[in-house]
Amino acid sequence: MEVPSKIDFPWIDYPLHELTEEEVWDIVHDFGTATKRAIDSGFDGVEIHGANHYLLQEFFSSFSNVRNDFWGGNLEKRMNFAIEVAREVFRVVEEYTPKDFIVGYRISPEEVHGDNIGYTWHESQQLVNKLSTDFEFDYVHLSTNDYTATPNDSDKNYAQLLGKGVKKPALILIAGGIHTVEKMEDALNDVDIVSLGRPSLIDPQIAYKIKTGQADKIFLEFNEESFKKSHLTPGLIELLANTDYFAMPGIEYLKTLTNTKLDDVVTHDGTK
Numbered sequence: 099m100e101v102p103s104k105i106d107f108p109w110i111d112y113p114l115h116e117l118t119e120e121e122v123w124d125i126v127h128d129f130g131t132a133t134k135r136a137i138d139s140g141f142d143g144v145e146i147h148g149a150n151h152y153l154l155q156e157f158f159s160s161f162s163n164v165r166n167d168f169w170g171g172n173l174e175k176r177m178n179f180a181i182e183v184a185r186e187v188f189r190v191v192e193e194y195t196p197k198d199f200i201v202g203y204r205i206s207p208e209e210v211h212g213d214n215i216g217y218t219w220h221e222s223q224q225l226v227n228k229l230s231t232d233f234e235f236d237y238v239h240l241s242t243n244d245y246t247a248t249p250n251d252s253d254k255n256y257a258q259l260l261g262k263g264v265k266k267p268a269l270i271l272i273a274g275g276i277h278t279v280e281k282m283e284d285a286l287n288d289v290d291i292v293s294l295g296r297p298s299l300i301d302p303q304i305a306y307k308i309k310t311g312q313a314d315k316i317f318l319e320f321n322e323e324s325f326k327k328s329h330l331t332p333g334l335i336e337l338l339a340n341t342d343y344f345a346m347p348g349i350e351y352l353k354t355l356t357n358t359k360l361d362d363v364v365t366h367d368g369t370k
């Protein structure tokens with residue numbers, strides 16, 4: 099696996115490859131190629147995934163990036179990979195798309211695991227400020243496990259703290275535990291848009307139901323009725339039934355399905 103720095107990650111038991119400066123530039127260009135592919139495929143926008151320990155976050159993190167070149171050494175240089183990826187994505191977008199093509203950036207507000215501190219919200223606030231100042235991002239998307247969470251050194255939540263860094267007109271989004279209409283309304287006090295992971299797997303019509311005044315008909319957990327309308331594939335059922343970290347409301351129902359032969363139970367709208 100490609101990494102910024104080949105340090106000892108005790109939990110990784112496969113070979114790591116520390117990227118050369120040239121290889122990092124190749125990856126920057128790959129982001130442009132991927133963007134072009136999304137445009138050619140008819141997508142309305144792309145989101146640069148700088149969260150959840152993916153490569154962009156690894157470069158921003160002082161824990162996983164101990165380089166001493168253009169790509170690391172101090173906060174400014176740890177931002178360079180995100181900045182150059184953004185530059186390349188916007189170069190492609192400006193060349194090939196209409197004006198309303200959407201570009202977002204997803205970020206984990208902090209990387210703090212006990213004593214291992216990759217970056218705090220103070221640094222990520224500076225990164226989102228830099229990105230939304232230098233580029234015309236449509237939004238910044240905060241990736242959390244719990245949208246109400248606060249850092250150790252503030253009683254404000256991450257949306258409030260990073261929101262201060264995001265330069266308008268870029269919007270701010272948050273994901274993480276927003277699983278009821280009440281929580282959506284609560285989160286919307288601090289952000290422009292809420293982002294739904296598990297709720298949209300449980301009820302793919304959730305946005306449509308909200309828009310059409312049918313919020314009372316949203317399925318909030320897996321059960322026999324919601325499952326029939328969820329269009330889940332066998333692989334996804336198996337995954338969701340066994341995913342404890344992002345446990346699904348109604349996971350017990352999914353587990354009963356995986357105990358049966360999946361071919362017999364997986365139906366779309368109740369039909370085989």
Ligand SMILES: Cc1cc2nc3c(=O)[nH]c(=O)nc-3n(C[C@H](O)[C@H](O)[C@H](O)COP(=O)(O)O)c2cc1C
Binds near residue numbers: 150243275293294296
């Ligand atoms: C089954 C499942 C798979 C996921 N896979 C990824 C992934 O591959 N990459 C990623 O960045 N986040 C992944 N996530 C996290 C989601 O992007 C989201 O941040 C998380 O589910 C919290 O939002 P929620 O409470 O609305 O579900 C996954 C979540 C679930 C439930």
